[in-house]
Amino acid sequence: MAAPKVFIDGEAGTTGLQIYERLVGRTDIELLSIDPARRKDTDARAELLNAADVAILCLPDDASREAVGLVTNPDTRIIDASTAFRTAEGWTYGFHELEPGHAKVVAASKRVSNPGCYPTGAVALIRPLVQAGLLPADYPITVNAISGYSGGGKGMIAEFEDASAPNHTTVPYRLYGLGLNHKHVPEMQKYGALLTKPIFEPAVGRYAQGMLVQVPLHLELLSGAPSLGDLQKTLADHYRGCAFVEVASIEEAKSLGTLDPEGLNGTNRMKLFVFGSDTSGQARLVALLDNLGKGASGAAVQSMNLMLGLPETTGL
Numbered sequence: 001m002a003a004p005k006v007f008i009d010g011e012a013g014t015t016g017l018q019i020y021e022r023l024v025g026r027t028d029i030e031l032l033s034i035d036p037a038r039r040k041d042t043d044a045r046a047e048l049l050n051a052a053d054v055a056i057l058c059l060p061d062d063a064s065r066e067a068v069g070l071v072t073n074p075d076t077r078i079i080d081a082s083t084a085f086r087t088a089e090g091w092t093y094g095f096h097e098l099e100p101g102h103a104k105v106v107a108a109s110k111r112v113s114n115p116g117c118y119p120t121g122a123v124a125l126i127r128p129l130v131q132a133g134l135l136p137a138d139y140p141i142t143v144n145a146i147s148g149y150s151g152g153g154k155g156m157i158a159e160f161e162d163a164s165a166p167n168h169t170t171v172p173y174r175l176y177g178l179g180l181n182h183k184h185v186p187e188m189q190k191y192g193a194l195l196t197k198p199i200f201e202p203a204v205g206r207y208a209q210g211m212l213v214q215v216p217l218h219l220e221l222l223s224g225a226p227s228l229g230d231l232q233k234t235l236a237d238h239y240r241g242c243a244f245v246e247v248a249s250i251e252e253a254k255s256l257g258t259l260d261p262e263g264l265n266g267t268n269r270m271k272l273f274v275f276g277s278d279t280s281g282q283a284r285l286v287a288l289l290d291n292l293g294k295g296a297s298g299a300a301v302q303s304m305n306l307m308l309g310l311p312e313t314t315g316l
């Protein structure tokens with residue numbers, strides 16, 4: 001039987017290139033590549049999109065919407081890495097670990113939206129606690145996060161790395177999203193199962209890749225005033241058996257004095273930590289992941305594997 005065909009639209013971009021590198025050596029799929037000179041040519045893209053069994057879109061939102069509109073082959077299945085369809089009807093959210101059985105839903109879907117990098121961490125921390133009844137759905141959640149500059153794609157990479165770029169910067173760290181209207185907020189609220197819009201405080205640092213996503217909580221405001229151990233156990237129970245999501249034990253978390261955002265770079269893994277103090281009644285939940293791994297390209301390959309009936313860990 002012929003190997004299924006996969007086309008990456010936006011293969012030359014940051015996310016696209018990382019997916020290409022994960023797929024190029026594989027013999028269980030056939031990678032369709034566009035002539036670099038025609039990579040923005042609508043006809044050339046439409047031809048390959050419709051020839052693919054799975055098309056992975058690694059494009060800005062508008063170009064993603066355009067690409068979806070170019071697909072007329074009912075057998076072409078789409079994984080979109082942009083923000084365009086993450087909360088849209090008819091699309092499956094590609095966070096396999098969302099709840100038991102969700103990987104099967106992804107496997108059967110024709111349209112899968114790849115989760116945002118920050119929401120992957122935030123949703124992973126928040127949703128199981130809401131579903132377990134510990135975290136009230138109307139809790140005033142704050143999500144604080146730092147990402148490496150590759151999170152902003154080719155444009156931001158040039159800004160930090162290319163001294164000749166018009167917007168070149170040498171700042172070590174900066175806050176952004178100050179108007180509290182970051183594009184990831186609706187996604188965090190929807191898949192975090194929250195009734196209240198979270199306050200999202202992102203920052204970018206002068207390093208390429210890797211992120212930390214934090215959710216601070218006051219334990220006495222949670223249902224039943226749980227301990228740090230109760231929160232850790234709820235998360236650990238939820239992610240037990242997941243190949244790519246791990247929950248640190250309370251002992252491991254207590255043994256750490258610091259946490260490095262680059263710790264899982266180059267992997268499709270995410271690790272969750274419950275820090276804090278039962279004595280002070282405060283928790284600091286943290287997700288560690290690679291924005292280009294589990295936060296983008298790794299997650300897209302995980303979905304592609306499932307959609308093609310392959311083990312989700314293939315090539316990851």
Ligand SMILES: NC(=O)C1=CN([C@@H]2O[C@H](COP(=O)(O)OP(=O)(O)OC[C@H]3O[C@@H](n4cnc5c(N)ncnc54)[C@H](OP(=O)(O)O)[C@@H]3O)[C@@H](O)[C@H]2O)C=CC1
Pocket residue numbers: 009010011012013014015016039040041057058059060061063081082083115116117150151152153154155291292295296
């Ligand atoms: N970087 C990250 O950590 C993450 C990114 N994403 C999402 O993935 C998507 C891609 O982001 P990223 O890879 O970072 O961005 P990049 O800017 O690095 O790459 C986007 C690519 O798309 C190309 N492109 C733009 N318009 C078109 C078009 N009309 N037709 C064909 N190609 C086009 C660009 O071309 P050109 O080279 O000419 O600019 C570029 O190569 C975005 O939607 C982003 O939100 C998701 C999670 C994390």
Ligand SMILES: CC(=O)N[C@@H](CCC(=O)OP(=O)(O)O)C(=O)O
Pocket residue numbers: 081082083115116117118147148149150151152153156184202203204295
């Ligand atoms: C550092 C930085 O700028 N990060 C990007 C997020 C990455 C991205 O492009 O968003 P998705 O994960 O939804 O695709 C931002 O905040 O806009």
